[in-house]
Amino acid sequence: xxxxxxxxxxxxxxxxxxxxxxxxxxxxxxxxxxxxxxxxxxxxxxxxxxxxxxxxxxxxxxxxxxxxxxxxxxxxxxxxxxxxxxxxxxxxxxxxxxxxxxxxxxxxxxxxxxxxxxxxxxxxxxxxxxxxxxxxxxxxxxxxxxxxxxxxxxx
Numbered sequence: 001x002x003x004x005x006x007x008x009x010x011x012x013x014x015x016x017x018x019x020x021x022x023x024x025x026x027x028x029x030x031x032x033x034x035x036x037x038x039x040x041x042x043x044x045x046x047x048x049x050x051x052x053x054x055x056x057x058x059x060x061x062x063x064x065x066x067x068x069x070x071x072x073x074x075x076x077x078x079x080x081x082x083x084x085x086x087x088x089x090x091x092x093x094x095x096x097x098x099x100x101x102x103x104x105x106x107x108x109x110x111x112x113x114x115x116x117x118x119x120x121x122x123x124x125x126x127x128x129x130x131x132x133x134x135x136x137x138x139x140x141x142x143x144x145x146x147x148x149x150x151x152x153x154x155x
Contacts, residue, residue: 015067016146021090022073023058023097032084035101036130063089068139070102070127079104079124080112087126091142098135102126 027035061075071089079085083104088097106125131139 013067013069014143014147015065016143016150017065018063018142018146020063020066020092022061022063022071022075022087023090024061024073024075024085024087025058026079027084027086027101029084032101032103032129035086058088064123066139067143068128068136070105070125073124073126075122075124076120078109078112078122079107080109081105081107083112084129085126091138094138098138099132100128100135101130102128 059075059077061073061077064072064074066072066089071087073079073087081104085102085104087100087102089100090097103126104124105127108123
């Protein structure tokens with residue numbers, strides 16, 4: 001949603017409209033806390049997630065927009081507010097996905113359940129809780145490149 005003309009956006013980080021592929025895993029609070037304490041967060045692999053009782057098949061979605069502080073996720077899976085997820089974000093021209101730990105800050109599915117069977121797409125706002133510094137730099141660079149591209153009319 002774009003800000004109303006004459007208003008100031010209340011976000012800490014500038015965001016860019018972008019559709020990036022995401023694989024994500026729902027994790028419990030204990031696992032999320034362990035990830036936040038892990039010094040080498042970048043070394044958390046999909047294999048470790050699978051071995052710790054997480055789903056073997058990742059859920060998938062696409063970003064609607066992204067910033068240094070979070071992203072808007074569009075997926076077929078409803079997510080409840082407060083749910084912790086580990087996301088692997090596929091960025092253009094990068095050999096491996098970026099890994100972030102995020103929390104669902106808002107969702108069009110309040111409790112994470114399917115209420116209306118006619119709805120097949122759900123939107124969730126994810127707040128980034130933990131990210132490797134190199135991956136954060138990659139997000140920052142991507143946002144700058146996208147802003148330049150969009151301003152030059154390549155939108």
